[in-house]
Amino acid sequence: xTYAMIGTWRMAFEGIQKAMADLKNGGxxxxxxxxxxxxxxxxxxxxxxxxxxxxNAQGLVEMDAAFMDGNTFAIGAVAGISDVKNPIxxxxxxxxxxxxxxxxxxxxxxYAMFNGFxxxxxxxxxxxxxxxxxxxxxxxxxLSPYDGHDTVGMVSLDQAAGMAAGTSTSGLFMKKPGRxxxxxxxxxxxYVDSEIxxxxxxxxxxDLMKGCLSYEIVRLMGTxxxxxxxxxxxxxxxxxxxxxxxxxxGEFSLVxxxxxxxxxxxxxxxxxxxxxxxxAAPQIFMANPGPSQTTVIxxxxxxxxxxxxxxxxxxxx
Amino acid sequence: xTYAMIGTWRMAFEGIQKAMADLKNGGxxxxxxxxxxxxxxxxxxxxxxxxxxxxNAQGLVEMDAAFMDGNTFAIGAVAGISDVKNPIxxxxxxxxxxxxxxxxxxxxxxYAMFNGFxxxxxxxxxxxxxxxxxxxxxxxxxLSPYDGHDTVGMVSLDQAAGMAAGTSTSGLFMKKPGRxxxxxxxxxxxYVDSEIxxxxxxxxxxDLMKGCLSYEIVRLMGTxxxxxxxxxxxxxxxxxxxxxxxxxxGEFSLVxxxxxxxxxxxxxxxxxxxxxxxxAAPQIFMANPGPSQTTVIxxxxxxxxxxxxxxxxxxxx
Numbered sequence: 001x002t003y004a005m006i007g008t009w010r011m012a013f014e015g016i017q018k019a020m021a022d023l024k025n026g027g028x029x030x031x032x033x034x035x036x037x038x039x040x041x042x043x044x045x046x047x048x049x050x051x052x053x054x055x056n057a058q059g060l061v062e063m064d065a066a067f068m069d070g071n072t073f074a075i076g077a078v079a080g081i082s083d084v085k086n087p088i089x090x091x092x093x094x095x096x097x098x099x100x101x102x103x104x105x106x107x108x109x110x111y112a113m114f115n116g117f118x119x120x121x122x123x124x125x126x127x128x129x130x131x132x133x134x135x136x137x138x139x140x141x142x143l144s145p146y147d148g149h150d151t152v153g154m155v156s157l158d159q160a161a162g163m164a165a166g167t168s169t170s171g172l173f174m175k176k177p178g179r180x181x182x183x184x185x186x187x188x189x190x191y192v193d194s195e196i197x198x199x200x201x202x203x204x205x206x207d208l209m210k211g212c213l214s215y216e217i218v219r220l221m222g223t224x225x226x227x228x229x230x231x232x233x234x235x236x237x238x239x240x241x242x243x244x245x246x247x248x249x250g251e252f253s254l255v256x257x258x259x260x261x262x263x264x265x266x267x268x269x270x271x272x273x274x275x276x277x278x279x280a281a282p283q284i285f286m287a288n289p290g291p292s293q294t295t296v297i298x299x300x301x302x303x304x305x306x307x308x309x310x311x312x313x314x315x316x317x
Numbered sequence: 318x319t320y321a322m323i324g325t326w327r328m329a330f331e332g333i334q335k336a337m338a339d340l341k342n343g344g345x346x347x348x349x350x351x352x353x354x355x356x357x358x359x360x361x362x363x364x365x366x367x368x369x370x371x372x373n374a375q376g377l378v379e380m381d382a383a384f385m386d387g388n389t390f391a392i393g394a395v396a397g398i399s400d401v402k403n404p405i406x407x408x409x410x411x412x413x414x415x416x417x418x419x420x421x422x423x424x425x426x427x428y429a430m431f432n433g434f435x436x437x438x439x440x441x442x443x444x445x446x447x448x449x450x451x452x453x454x455x456x457x458x459x460l461s462p463y464d465g466h467d468t469v470g471m472v473s474l475d476q477a478a479g480m481a482a483g484t485s486t487s488g489l490f491m492k493k494p495g496r497x498x499x500x501x502x503x504x505x506x507x508y509v510d511s512e513i514x515x516x517x518x519x520x521x522x523x524d525l526m527k528g529c530l531s532y533e534i535v536r537l538m539g540t541x542x543x544x545x546x547x548x549x550x551x552x553x554x555x556x557x558x559x560x561x562x563x564x565x566x567g568e569f570s571l572v573x574x575x576x577x578x579x580x581x582x583x584x585x586x587x588x589x590x591x592x593x594x595x596x597a598a599p600q601i602f603m604a605n606p607g608p609s610q611t612t613v614i615x616x617x618x619x620x621x622x623x624x625x626x627x628x629x630x631x632x633x634x
Contacts, residue, residue, distance in 0.1 A: 062424075072563045073527035079396070079497075080421040098565070099463045100493040101523050104397045105422015107379075107495015146416045176417040178424015180396075187504040187529035206418050210390035212504035215529040216536075246389045248415070 053170025070163030153200030181205020203252025227264030370487025387480030470517030498522020520569025544581030
């Protein structure tokens with residue numbers, strides 16, 4: 001039977017590897033999402049998700065996460081949560097409730113503490129140093145404080161044809177306290193319907209929510225389009241529309257998986273992702289916008305991976 | 318030239334009346350949304366929006382609001398904001414920013430204070446009494462604490478063909494601290510594209526966000542459907558899908574307006590709304606689900622209005 005996973009950015013890879021081993025053994029897509037995203041959340045060298053994520057402008061690591069079950073449409077989400085080790089697990093537990101399943105701010109953090117989720121100071125020494133350095137650079141070089149916003153988003157398919165989706169992020173770099181993006185927002189940051197497929201987004205949340213692109217990609221797959229055609233047809237015309245109507249478009253990238261284990265990607269910027277299915281072990285790819293509203297996808301090079309590994313662990317002054 | 322407005326619930330009426338007078342004189346749809354929703358927020362006898370709104374389970378009035386400009390897709394939103402007189406005005410101002418335009422929790426309240434928005438204790442004596450009474454009833458009669466969640470949502474069209482949408486709510490009655498629903502969520506609580514039309518929702522936010530119904534209605538209008546056909550085709554099949562997949566469906570109602578000033582409504586529960594355009598002065602209507610996935614709409618009766626006015630002002634022990 002078919003099983004598959006896709007996730008945004010190179011950082012998704014190890015989590016997907018681990019979760020796909022479970023899917024191969026008959027594991028459920030809902031468990032796979034939590035397993036894979038927790039692995040990303042826990043890794044201290046990813047500076048845009050959970051532990052090790054950069055703090056907001058006031059120095060607090062505020063996180064957003066969401067979980068959706070494609071069988072039932074049940075959604076759980078948190079925005080602006082702090083001091084909790086695994087926001088994705090909080091979001092998943094919230095998806096069991098019919099009421100009060102999306103919590104924000106202090107209420108979200110209180111819920112996590114009260115329900116026994118592991119508490120943790122999410123600000124690493126390294127993230128603190130990067131934050132200090134950024135503030136210095138912003139002041140000295142007049143850089144945009146908001147350059148960087150990499151969400152991990154994943155979609156999974158299990159052998160019982162169940163699908164799920166999840167997201168987790170510490171949000172826009174140097175964001176204002178309380179800022180949230182698309183990651184916790186159904187239809188914008190994620191959407192999944194087990195009878196069709198799922199999609200998830202990363203990029204400038206403020207622009208992603210203008211287009212409800214995750215929902216739109218799933219809808220297009222539901223009309224019979226392949227995940228790649230659905231991504232291309234949803235994303236590139238919207239980028240043009242946004243430039244025309246809003247005057248500009250932030251960077252964003254979307255990935256999709258259908259209920260046959262086929263996947264697709266569209267992006268207006270260089271973008272890495274990880275994907276695999278029953279026929280192909282998970283691997284890392286590089287996507288770029290191609291000609292005529294298409295996407296160019298290549299396997300990642302060993303050089304790129306090596307440079308990445310060096311970069312994320314490079315000493316910070 | 319054409320101009321029009323529609324808003325959820327009987328409570329929208331006076332605000333729409335006031336704002337449509339401005340639209341008639343050439344006012345902008347963005348201003349109309351803020352004017353009309355402020356009027357609802359300020360009226361102390363509406364117990365589900367802003368001043369006079371019921372507090373959460375801990376006794377704090379936490380509010381959600383959003384604003385969207387249909388010309389540019391600019392969105393501003395707040396969730397879990399407290400102690401601010403007009404959340405819709407905060408949301409509108411946030412829509413001017415490309416970054417940090419959706420704020421939650423304490424960060425949202427801080428932004429409002431810091432930017433000079435009028436501060437107010439939003440808990441009226443009446444709301445406090447109703448809350449105390451509810452707690453008593455819930456304990457004594459084993460009632461669901463979550464019975465009630467009426468958002469004001471509006472869509473407007475001005476004579477320059479500009480459209481806008483906005484929402485405001487104090488959320489689900491007896492909600493947990495930090496709970497948010499669909500009202501601040503693009504695509505679920507609201508969506509508007511001036512080249513097509515707009516839609517907005519009220520009801521159980523946890524279920525509305527499972528369907529992205531506001532986006533879907535606008536999309537359907539974009540394929541050429543009338544607002545009424547778009548509402549019917551988006552809402553009723555989704556109610557059935559939700560019952561089948563999730564096992565149940567909360568109450569919800571959606572209203573839509575296109576860029577010709579025509580409107581439509583769909584609901585799975587008795588629902589009042591207010592609407593008007595250049596040809597018809599604003600009035601209050603009653604909608605109910607009809608046979609074969611249609612909606613039955615009638616002018617409101619004088620008896621209903623009288624009973625409503627009595628009910629919302631009835632003494633609370």
